[in-house]
Amino acid sequence: MKADPAVQRRLLDLAECDAELNRVNHRRRSLPELAEIGAAERELQAKRDALVAAQTAFGDIDRDARRLETEIEQVRKREQRDRTLMDQGGSSKQLEDLQHELQTLARRQGILEDELLEVMERREALEADVEHARGEVAAAEAALADAQHRRDEAFADLDTNEARRLAERELMVKGIPENLVSLYDRIREQRGVGAGPLQGNRCGACRIELDRSALAEVRDAAADDVVRCEECGAIMVRVKESGQ
The missing domain is CATH 1.10.287 (Helix Hairpins)
Structure with missing residues (x-):
């Protein structure tokens, strides 16, 4: 799947919004x-x-x-x-x-x-x-x-x-292609987190370091390629701090 890098970065805002919704639900239960x-x-x-x-x-x-x-x-x-x-x-x-x-x-x-x-x-x-x-x-x-x-x-x-937060999420989703949102939501339902930033050689979603071969694949991927963590399956969003 491909998506404009700027659009992919919107997934991070969406992920933060979903994380806050998760915190609200956890707080409600606890x-x-x-x-x-x-x-x-x-x-x-x-x-x-x-x-x-x-x-x-x-x-x-x-x-x-x-x-x-x-x-x-x-x-x-x-x-x-x-x-x-x-x-x-x-x-x-x-x-x-x-x-x-x-x-x-x-x-x-x-x-x-x-x-x-x-x-x-x-x-x-x-x-x-x-x-x-x-x-x-x-x-x-x-x-x-x-x-x-x-x-x-x-x-x-x-x-x-x-x-x-739900109102904010609704606005965020409108600015992201439907197929990308569908992929993100499917991953989030299965794994808990749908997307995270690539931070150096570490997935921001699961905090696990990528091995050399995985890093090489990310480095070789086109800027608009949607890459995923081989450990948790989350979409890894490449930002300036990623160094990729």
């Missing part, structure tokens, strides 16, 4: 915010699990407290009933039985109230745990939202840069 978001999501899930565990423990102890309160209320009602019966009078045996039951109810109420006091203390501690866990979840949600916001800002900048 933003530190992406790893930060992943860690923040895992942290948030752990905090939410801890909150559920705290809420479950609080719910259990709260049910225990309500059960004890109900039992205490039942004992009090039974005591009130027995005292009413005693006030109404009866046989000495009935009054003795009622007095004995009142003593039993008093002991039972004391035991239940002691249990309730202990449960209420535990309930208060677990309630504090729930509030702390809620705060931890809120902090984790804020950290995740912040990382997502910074990611979105970075993506917006990259999108702007990419759009600008």
Whole structure:
């Protein structure tokens, strides 16, 4: 293939544009915010699990407290009933039985109230745990939202840069023959880099030195010949600095 040397040199600008587009895509895939978001999501899930565990423990102890309160209320009602019966009078045996039951109810109420006091203390501690866990979840949600916001800002900048580069590329391609662009694009898709300058005896695309026979072929090639690197296949553009 042949192409005017000046046209071939435009491939270097095209290659630089494509290299910048590659850097944009690499940056998009490797933003530190992406790893930060992943860690923040895992942290948030752990905090939410801890909150559920705290809420479950609080719910259990709260049910225990309500059960004890109900039992205490039942004992009090039974005591009130027995005292009413005693006030109404009866046989000495009935009054003795009622007095004995009142003593039993008093002991039972004391035991239940002691249990309730202990449960209420535990309930208060677990309630504090729930509030702390809620705060931890809120902090984790804020950290995740912040990382997502910074990611979105970075993506917006990259999108702007990419759009600008794509517009520049479109203009560059219009100034290069279609067959040369097709060759360049095919090489770039297969090898990653479509063209590079010949720098002394080194290919600017793969940075590998050419052997003597390859250099001789380049030296003997006409100025408008499109030469390629035998190592990476990229188009080697000869510039003034090439010395060829």
